[in-house]
Amino acid sequence: MQVVDLSHPVRTGMQVFPGDPSVELRSAATVAADGFAVAQLHLGSHTGTHLDAPLHTVQDGTAVDAMPLEALMGPARIVSLPGSAANTVLSWKDVSGQLAGLLPGTIVLFSTGWSRHFNTPAYLEHPTFDAEIAERLVAAGVRLVGVDTLNPDPTPGPAEPGQAQGGTFLPFHDVFLGSGGGIVENLTNLDEVPWPEPWFSALPLRLEGLDGSPVRAVAFKP
Template sequence: MPKFIDLSHTFKDRMPGFKLKNEDDSYTQYTSEIKPFLTHEQSLPKFDGKASFEITEISFQTSVGTYLDSPYHRYSDNRDISNIRIDEVILPGEVIDVRYKEAFEPLGCEALPKNINVNGKAVLFNFGWDQYWGEETYYSYPYISKELVRYLISQGAKLVGVDTLNIDNANDLYRPAHTLFLEKDILIVENLTGLEKLYNNEFRFFAVPWKAEKVAALPIRAFAEIIE
């Protein structure tokens, strides 16, 4: 039997997301709202009391939960989520243990094991930050340096994932990881969880979104299939 590892946070009502700073120093909180559009009780008369169904309504910004960024997220003329091919989001993976990093600390090329081959792969960085999910600490996170971004591009990585709120330093308005990765069609996954379960395993990483047109990013059910 195949073994699968779930790497996604549960998508739920009022889940945490980005805090986007406004010009007046206030913040806009990204989140989700989940509520019944039609309840079992409301639908029962429509089926003459013989059956009932709930229809659920969900409203959210697409950059919440465990999600995938398309190139369109950064570049208005580049591919959106609907143009992401299946073979781009089902990839052999490598997980890198970087749980020694602290808040606001950049991650450089020294983090990569010697002789690692990332060509054509999903490279997932386990900062261990998922332990702070839902807490204020989650908003103060380590990030990938421009040096490491450029190296991963040069080595042919196809997707880069993190278990933090943002792959970039929030104080760097250039956003080098998003700017450079997405320019090269290297996809980004943020807010992963449970990456430590992948250690010492060969695996395939799945990050498949809906086929949604004119959408820049989208929550996914990220998971790994362990190859034995």
């Protein structure tokens, strides 16, 4: 089996969505002092490469532990969008040519190359995706979509933490999560997947009743 890791490493001080909990990993026990090693983790549910469950933006939506696992793995279509400029709004016309013949249940992954800016201020100025894309994907039977950016919608700057949570700044989320689907954010290495139509997996921790979870996202060829 060939496997490509599509996940950013989780480390202390890594970049997070403006206003989200900071990430701190510290030692709670060591082999030298205690005979075993244990780490203490402080992080938000949307740290690093992670899954947004419907509950993230939908009142009484499905929590991450209740999402069907079969919807979070399966055949994927990578849509390559190299050269996407900062703050560009990508439209259905920009992506439709690579989505012909899409079968229901296919996972769609958008590769803009923006993950190269992860952990820099430029990462906040990522391309975004028009809500029509979400509408078309939902109509085609897509239940999981992934992006190699912080957000398929615009991300507020550091001086505006939480501003996007009101709903008006999250049209892609509103449509896709509102349909019961999931969104994987902060993917990386999509351009390193050498084969067409890979299988994809992004399984979350079983965090009861929560709105999202970090995942270990991978593309593989059985």
